[in-house]
Amino acid sequence: MARIQFRTCRSAGGVALLSGLSGLLVTTAARAQVYPVDDAAWMPLMRTDPVTQVTAPIGDAAGDAPGPRDAVGNAEFPMAYIQSDSTHLYFRLRINQQVRQNGTNFTPYGWGCIIDTDGDGSDYEFLALVDGVANPDTVRLQRNTAQAKPNDPADSPEVLLRAYLAPLVMGQPGFGYAREIPAGANFPIDDKDPDFFIDWAVERGALLDAGIGALTPLRIACGTSAMGDVLSTDLHGPAHLPDLFGDFILCGDAGCGAQNCAGVGAACSAGVGGCATAGTIVCDASGQPVCNAVAAQPSVEVCDGIDNDCDSETDEGNPGGGVACSSGLPGICATGQTVCVENALACHPSIAAGEYTETCNGLDDDCNGIPDDGPAGGGEPCTTGLLGACATGHTACGGGANTCVPAAAPGEHADTCNGVDDDCDGQADEDFDLGAACAVGIGACASEGVLACDAQGGASCSAAPGMPSPESCGDAIDSDCDGNLDNDCPDTDDDGLPDHTEVDVGADPNDADTDDDGVRDGLEPDWDEDTDGDGHINVLDPDSDGDGLFDGTETGFDCSGPGTDASAGHCTPDADSGVTVTDPLDVDTDDGSVSDGDEDTDKDGAVDPGERDPLDPSDDLTTPCADDARCGDGQICVDGACVDGCRGEGGPGCASDEQCTSSGTEPGVCVPADVVAPHDAFALAGGGCACTTGSSEDTPGRTAWALAALGALIIRRKRR
Incomplete structure (x- = not known):
């Protein structure tokens, strides 16, 4: 069977991602990987059928995934x-x-294995994968900390632990971390052709750092990837983790064992108390069966409810x-000694509260928080000479004599609205602007009053709102006090605007779409504003922003709505039924410098071939051209823009090992010279291409790949 080697355009996105993770890249060959010397040294992944209890190597039939x-x-030649x-x-x-597509690059797909380390079959914890889509090829070890999609092997891991770059390129940091070697010719069973092993390696140190050691049971499932990121293409069973994982194994210094x-x-578990x-x-x-746990060492007993010394x-x-x-107690009860009580240290006072009677000695003998209170002459009402609420107090023992202690110190209490000088500054209620004008209620219920003290110690308006009454349409008064003028008024055409309002602004109260632009009058954005300044408010203007597109077309409507008269010529049905919706009040929705109407040249609301996308500012700045000579190498001029491509005659051609899909002056793309029948490719209306197939020597996977490449280039040309 003939095999074609394809040249692949490799994305720079992988390099950009990994450049921000330089601390995780393997930059030296400090640890040399030595693959098992022969096939017998490898341990096949086994799985025990949960129904039959038969254990067999994991296998997968040929032909259920491309190339x-x-x-x-199978059982004889495990997967x-x-x-x-x-x-x-x-x-x-x-x-x-x-x-491999050549000596230094893998084909642009992925091959990997997911690893379960916690025994929960609904998720996985690690992914070891060879990414042939990244540029350069990369072997990655990643950690899946949260299974966003239970039971799904294609769930994306979040944490990169290691990355080995360019594993096929000698002298590069990741050289040798992946390889391809022959695997005999055993599949397909009925038409055997050469098979291949892809081998790859990751450092165990990265797993050890994550807590995964030689005594951690592992379950593994393997498969391939279309995009080089997760297992998404060919698995040995359904894409359901519990049905994919193999039997438990242990992998240590001397190898892996079942x-x-x-x-x-x-x-x-092992150990007791704090040693468990x-x-x-x-x-x-x-x-x-044995437990792989090792009891911790005993420590000195501390007061924490744990058996620290085991x-x-x-x-x-x-x-x-x-x-x-x-x-924490006041007075002479403040000191004590620690005691271990209920798993925590508590301070037990040396003197209990109330153990001693208060005396006039400058100390708080009874531990009530007030030194020298209660002796003869103490606790009597007195005058302090201070202002406001601080003017009164009680007598207390102080320095061997009773003094007057104010009930409150100046500034101790914030002022409240109560007619009292609470902060003792000589003014009462000075912070509340008492007597200032105020109002309550809305609409016809509005009432005016002044600020006065209320029962909560604050200031509120003395007025009470009036009582609402039934709404009277057209008087511009909110009679029912609900914040809306003239609500519940007649709306004959059921367009969302009351009849009297439509009459006032010149709209037709019997026509749900006065300007016949496909948008009901009440749904017109800013209906009473003149957005484009043309003298017509938006409800009377079929093109409110003046960009050349009718409002109904921009908002995704057809012309079959209530009141819309399509014969008036103010409505064009939206050709993609609302897929592309632009702002009818913004001339340039994507702010890319080209108006919506100029981007949608046929004014039908859809992004047609050759048109620019009014929601994508990047296509507003397309490189203009008049002919192929104005474009760079490998480009041709199509619809006034430079795009990648070639022409069979009268324009740029292809490299010596390539051929153009065009045989005349029409646009084409360059493909490898050994791809069959390139001159029969042509663009389809929805994007992509169609072409005749080659001989039986051309493999289905490679032909499909080439056709997809042609379609992708044509689509890219159309979108510019």
């Missing part, structure tokens, strides 16, 4: 393998076709007790 994305395998050593984890996937003892993957650690059931060397007792011996502390 380099067709993963294949996927795994292996490890002290530095790397290795993956192998059997593909029905060559995955985990098929009873209970493997179940949660377990969680783990997972794994199989030991004899095949018996002796099955909690907080024994009053840990942390007996230390001087502040009890």
Whole structure:
């Protein structure tokens, strides 16, 4: 079977993404990867059928995915393998076709394996993938911290752990982290042709940093990718994670081994109290289930409700007790000692509140927060000589004599509206603008009054709103006080504007679409404004912004609405039924410097071939041209714009190893010289192309790829 090598335009987007993640890139060959020396050294991924309990290698039939994305395998020749050593984890996937397009680049697809480390089959935790779409090719190890789409193997991982660039290019940092080698000729079963292995590696250190070690049971599922980012194309079963993961395995310094003892993957623990650690059931060397958890070391007991010293007792011996502390109580009760109580240290006062009677000694003997209160002569009403609320107080012992202590200190309390000088500045209620004019209610219910103190200590309007009455249409008074003038008034044509309002502005109260532009009068944006300044308000102006497009066409309407008279010539039905909606009050919706009407040259509301998109400002600045000579290398002039392409005659041609899909002066594109029948390609109305097929020697995957490339170039030309 003949095979064609295609040249691929590789995106620069991958480089831009990775340049911001330089700390995750492998920039030196510090750890050399050594793949298993022969096929027997690889461990095939196995899966036990949950119904039959039969365990067999994972496989997949040939032909269920195109070309380099067709993963294949059966019990004799398994589809996927795994292996490890002290530095790397290795993956192998059997593909029905060559995955390299040349010596330094893979074909623009992806091949990878997802890894489950928590035993939950509805999600995965890591993705190890070879991305042939990125520029340069990249091997990535990523972490999936949140499964946004349960059970979906195509859920996108969020965190990049490692990236190995240009794995096929000698001398590059990622060289050797992926390779292609022959895999015999075993598939398809009924027409065998050469198969290939794609092998790739990631550093185990990155997994160890994420808490995944040699005793962490792993479940793995592998497949291919159309875009080089997630597993989306060819899996060995349905795209449902619980049905894809293989059996549990352990991968350590000496390699990977099956985990098929009873209970493997179940949660377990070791140690007691603070030494208890969680783990997972794994199989030991004899095949018996054991817990991989290791108990933590005991520590000194502290008062926290935890058995820190792991002796099955909690907080024994009053840990942390007996230390001087502040009890939080006032007076002589303020000091105490710490005591371990209910999992936390508390300060126990040395003297209990009320234990001593108050005396006039400058101390708070009874611990009520007031020193020297209560002795003879204390607590009697007195005058302080201060202003306002601070003018009165009570007598208290001070320095061996009773003094008058004000009930409040100046400035202690904020002023409230109550006729009292609360802040003791000699003025009462000075902050409330009492007597100032105010109003309450709306419409006919509005009433005026003055600000006065209210029961809440603030100031409010003394007026009360009036009572609403039935609305009277046309008097411009909000009689029912609901904030709307003349609501519930007659609207004969049911266009959303009352009859009297339409009469006032010159609209027809019996015609739901006075200007016949396809938009009901009440739905016209800013209906009573003259947006384009042409002397007609928008409800009477079929082109409110003056951009050459009728309002109904811009807003996605046809001309069949209530009141619309299509014969008036003010309405053009929207050709794409509202897919492209522009602003009828904005001449240039996308602000790209070209008006909506100039971009939609046939004024039908749809973006037709050769037209610019009024919602895309980037196409407003197209490079103009009059002929091919005005364009750069590899470009031709089409519809006044320079686009990538060629002409069979009378224009730019192609490189020596390519040929043009055009045989005359019509536009074409350059394709590899060995692609069959390029001169029969032509553009379709909806974008893309059609062409005749080649001989049976041309593989379906490559022919389809070439046709897609032609269609993509034609679409790009049309959108410029």
